[in-house]
Amino acid sequence: MLENEKYTGLLRLLFGTIAAYLLILGVMNFFRYATSTTDENWFRTSPSNLYVTKSFPATLSLGKSADGASDSVLVGDLLVAMNDHRFEKGDSLSAALALLAADSTFELKVLRPALDKTLTFEVSRAALPDSLLATIPPSVYIFEVIEGGASELAGIQPGDVVFRINEQFFKDAQEADLILRQAESGATITYNLLRSNRVLTIPVTLVNFGVSWSALMFVISGLVYLGIGAFIVLSRPDARAAQLVGLAFMGTGFFMMAANQRDIAFDMFAKVRNATLVASFCFGIAFWLHSKLHFPQARPELLRRPWLYRILYFVAGICFVVFWLNLLKTQMAALLFNAIVLVIVLGRQAFIYFKFRRQRSQEFIKLRRPIFWAGWLAGAGAFLIALILAWNRRQQHFGFLGLPLLIIPLTYLYTIGRYQLLDIHVRLRRNLQYIIVSTIWIAALVVLALRLMMILPELHFAVPNINFTGTSIVIVDEPPPPLQRDFIEKLLLMIFAVALTLTTYKVGKIGQGFIDRRFFRERQAYNRAASELAEVMTTQLNLTELCRGIVRKLARLLRLKRVGILIFRDEKECRHHDVHGMSSEDWDEICLKTSTQLIEAIQKFRSESRFSIDYLPNDLKETFLQFGMRHVIPLRYKEKLVGALLVGEKLSEVPATIEDLTFLATVAKQSAVAIENAFLHESLAEQERMKHELELARRIQMASLPQRTPEIPGLDIAGVSVPALEVGGDYFDYLNGQPDEITIIVGDVSGKGTSAALYMSKIQGILRSLNQFNLSPRELFIRANQLLAKDLDRSSFVTAIGAAIDSGKRHLILARAGHLPLFYYHAKTGRVELVVPKGLGLGLDKDETFAAELEEQVIHYDANDVFLFVTDGVTEAKTNNGLEFGEEKLTKILEASSALNAYEIRDCVLAEVKRFAGNSLPHDDQTVVVVKALNR
Numbered sequence: 001m002l003e004n005e006k007y008t009g010l011l012r013l014l015f016g017t018i019a020a021y022l023l024i025l026g027v028m029n030f031f032r033y034a035t036s037t038t039d040e041n042w043f044r045t046s047p048s049n050l051y052v053t054k055s056f057p058a059t060l061s062l063g064k065s066a067d068g069a070s071d072s073v074l075v076g077d078l079l080v081a082m083n084d085h086r087f088e089k090g091d092s093l094s095a096a097l098a099l100l101a102a103d104s105t106f107e108l109k110v111l112r113p114a115l116d117k118t119l120t121f122e123v124s125r126a127a128l129p130d131s132l133l134a135t136i137p138p139s140v141y142i143f144e145v146i147e148g149g150a151s152e153l154a155g156i157q158p159g160d161v162v163f164r165i166n167e168q169f170f171k172d173a174q175e176a177d178l179i180l181r182q183a184e185s186g187a188t189i190t191y192n193l194l195r196s197n198r199v200l201t202i203p204v205t206l207v208n209f210g211v212s213w214s215a216l217m218f219v220i221s222g223l224v225y226l227g228i229g230a231f232i233v234l235s236r237p238d239a240r241a242a243q244l245v246g247l248a249f250m251g252t253g254f255f256m257m258a259a260n261q262r263d264i265a266f267d268m269f270a271k272v273r274n275a276t277l278v279a280s281f282c283f284g285i286a287f288w289l290h291s292k293l294h295f296p297q298a299r300p301e302l303l304r305r306p307w308l309y310r311i312l313y314f315v316a317g318i319c320f321v322v323f324w325l326n327l328l329k330t331q332m333a334a335l336l337f338n339a340i341v342l343v344i345v346l347g348r349q350a351f352i353y354f355k356f357r358r359q360r361s362q363e364f365i366k367l368r369r370p371i372f373w374a375g376w377l378a379g380a381g382a383f384l385i386a387l388i389l390a391w392n393r394r395q396q397h398f399g400f401l402g403l404p405l406l407i408i409p410l411t412y413l414y415t416i417g418r419y420q421l422l423d424i425h426v427r428l429r430r431n432l433q434y435i436i437v438s439t440i441w442i443a444a445l446v447v448l449a450l451r452l453m454m455i456l457p458e459l460h461f462a463v464p465n466i467n468f469t470g471t472s473i474v475i476v477d478e479p480p481p482p483l484q485r486d487f488i489e490k491l492l493l494m495i496f497a498v499a500l501t502l503t504t505y506k507v508g509k510i511g512q513g514f515i516d517r518r519f520f521r522e523r524q525a526y527n528r529a530a531s532e533l534a535e536v537m538t539t540q541l542n543l544t545e546l547c548r549g550i551v552r553k554l555a556r557l558l559r560l561k562r563v564g565i566l567i568f569r570d571e572k573e574c575r576h577h578d579v580h581g582m583s584s585e586d587w588d589e590i591c592l593k594t595s596t597q598l599i600e601a602i603q604k605f606r607s608e609s610r611f612s613i614d615y616l617p618n619d620l621k622e623t624f625l626q627f628g629m630r631h632v633i634p635l636r637y638k639e640k641l642v643g644a645l646l647v648g649e650k651l652s653e654v655p656a657t658i659e660d661l662t663f664l665a666t667v668a669k670q671s672a673v674a675i676e677n678a679f680l681h682e683s684l685a686e687q688e689r690m691k692h693e694l695e696l697a698r699r700i701q702m703a704s705l706p707q708r709t710p711e712i713p714g715l716d717i718a719g720v721s722v723p724a725l726e727v728g729g730d731y732f733d734y735l736n737g738q739p740d741e742i743t744i745i746v747g748d749v750s751g752k753g754t755s756a757a758l759y760m761s762k763i764q765g766i767l768r769s770l771n772q773f774n775l776s777p778r779e780l781f782i783r784a785n786q787l788l789a790k791d792l793d794r795s796s797f798v799t800a801i802g803a804a805i806d807s808g809k810r811h812l813i814l815a816r817a818g819h820l821p822l823f824y825y826h827a828k829t830g831r832v833e834l835v836v837p838k839g840l841g842l843g844l845d846k847d848e849t850f851a852a853e854l855e856e857q858v859i860h861y862d863a864n865d866v867f868l869f870v871t872d873g874v875t876e877a878k879t880n881n882g883l884e885f886g887e888e889k890l891t892k893i894l895e896a897s898s899a900l901n902a903y904e905i906r907d908c909v910l911a912e913v914k915r916f917a918g919n920s921l922p923h924d925d926q927t928v929v930v931v932k933a934l935n936r
Helices: 002-035 093-097 150-154 173-182 213-235 240-258 268-291 307-324 331-359 362-391 395-405 407-419 430-458 482-518 526-539 543-557 584-603 618-626 658-704 754-773 777-791 847-853 886-896 902-917
Strands: 041-045 050-052 078-082 105-112 117-124 133-135 140-145 161-165 188-195 198-205 466-468 473-475 563-569 573-580 629-637 640-648 715-722 730-735 741-749 798-806 811-817 822-826 831-835 856-860 866-870 926-933
Touching (some): 041 173, 078 093, 213 395, 240 407, 268 331, 362 395, 526 658, 563 629, 584 629, 584 640, 618 629, 629 658, 640 658, 715 741, 715 902, 730 754, 730 926, 741 754, 741 777, 741 866, 741 926, 754 777, 754 798, 777 847, 798 866, 822 886, 831 886, 866 902
Antiparallel strands (some): 050 078, 050 133, 078 105, 140 161, 466 473, 563 640, 715 926, 866 926
């Protein structure tokens, strides 16, 4: 590990040294270029020393041109060729003309310096004047003068032919430029020149700093290339892809920085710079092509063939030696050598493409796509600019090629950052992007507006023949007076200036609006946002849908990257949660880990409507920051914490404003009310659901009780169970074994409601199952207790009373398991006897104790005797004052209604109990079973 770090450190030092060397050399070259003296004009070597001194008629071979060329050879033109014979130094036009007939025509090529163009004319021999040429010394012609520069101020014009500078002759433009550079800044040098066959001597004061916009743009583009290349290679010096891409960018960047040169002498600096320049060009191309084997993904199928990249460095080495030693002495040799190199490079690329194009992975194609299109776009832009410059013979402005070429390094940075390539995390925050783009847009508008403003005064308006009088405007035939014409021109100029200003403002506003939308900087419409959120909160009563609606609306209206909501139940646990801008898995993990701790932290800020994540405990703060949350907005309803909003960064990546946070605090209050309403709705819905389920349970329970009274000869039977709630714990059943026998069971489970009903159903099933064994009431209860004692909760028990009646023998066998007594009405005496055999409740004790305590009693009855079975819901019925119905009142009712049939006695008992209780609700289930003996 230590060795790897040391190796990486050495590589970083090496590449850092290379980057620093290239940067220093490039900056020094630019400083040398910029601070060299300049006369602020552009000139080229004159192609001929034959100067036309008299104009004569001629016909343009291609017709008249739009740029001012006419059907004449003008004074100041330079004779270049005649009938494809190019004039060399010392050639005479007279000797060439002597070979032509007097009435013949010939083709004449001339250079017109003012247009910087070579024109071809058809000339008649007879039209030539005498002495039309003058032989001048070697010269240069000026084709462009920088506006407002030293040459323009001195009076030099495009088209001037300079044959001497500072009293020194020269042979070409290079020597002329060298004479110029040797003069000191601020010095005045003289230009001896020809203009319209007049010799002029013009003094020009040289300036110290002269850099054209094109040269400056090329240097800036080179700095961008060099900087991005250094960043890539220094970020991952141990990665081959980063090494190749970084070196390619650095080589290209230095070439762009050092392309513009102004050397007074070929000194050591110039030699070192030129050697580095040639090396950066030759090996930079090799690095570019080699990097395609590693970036954006390594291509093993190509790397297994080392000759594919070794040939690049071999060719680069040959080119470096050839160009540095200047071995190409002729133009033909240079063309041949360049053609061979081009064929080798293009052949290699064609081989790679056609041989291995199908082996490219889809991921490689996806990652490569932005770089591919950026290269084509940059190439097309550079080609278009080069074409325009060549067409207008403005090759000196080649530096503007750097503008489209900037697309390439920026696209590389985008690709690396977008797909996290080379383990380099590159990302320019959106707020900085917004500032840069807005600044560029405003600067471009200002520059354009200023340029147009500068052009306006130079415009000449066709002023109509209008005469202003004191009372009218009159159109006349004669042009207006000069003063009036000046007034109209100034008025039109003011109108155009105002129109230009308004147009620029409107265009700027439209463009800025587009930029604002792209970078999510639109002005927030809080009223509209509040209205949309209110609609969500008033229409959604489901907590899940409410959470989803709030976070989605907040994210869209406030342009938030992330926003989440947590809803707490009783300020203890997270009941619901939702999030926008984060995976559900991460959000679930956050809620599980932090909800309790977050509740405790929020409770410490009871007076705060909002606060920063920074105020949370460190571990909680780090968790939220990791997932991009920045603010906490508690949701409180009447001082009760019902939830919290977690708000992340805005899409514009600018800090939340006071207006944003105030709006969120307002939303929090509305959300808290909506959440509380949703809780209430949920509770009501739950109650309705429970009510519905209990109603179904009631129906099921009532259906489980006897729906039909068995017909037993000699017996009149009627029974009913009325639960106090939807379901109850009372139980009665008719167990019929023989035609004249029946066993009546009445039971009561402790408590009431759902739990009692469940136990009751269980007991019913047990007793019905055991009845198949033809057991007596005592044996039935003993067996049931054995089963119930194992499963019945210790806090619950069951009382029951069972009576097996044989109508043929007119006797009743009774067993009581802790239940109320049997109310037995004797028809002969007219009195009611309470029969209370011994017994414990089911499930209260062990089998032995229960069986020992359980007593069975036999009763012989007569006709018209009545047996009444009830549960304690009848005897313990109470009034609002707390008075209890009691067994004595029940006894009197039975005595009074004994003459009635079983159904009437049952209903009479229930009616009296209801009348006694009045408006008070029943506090327990009420069960009544009546058996009346009949005459057989």
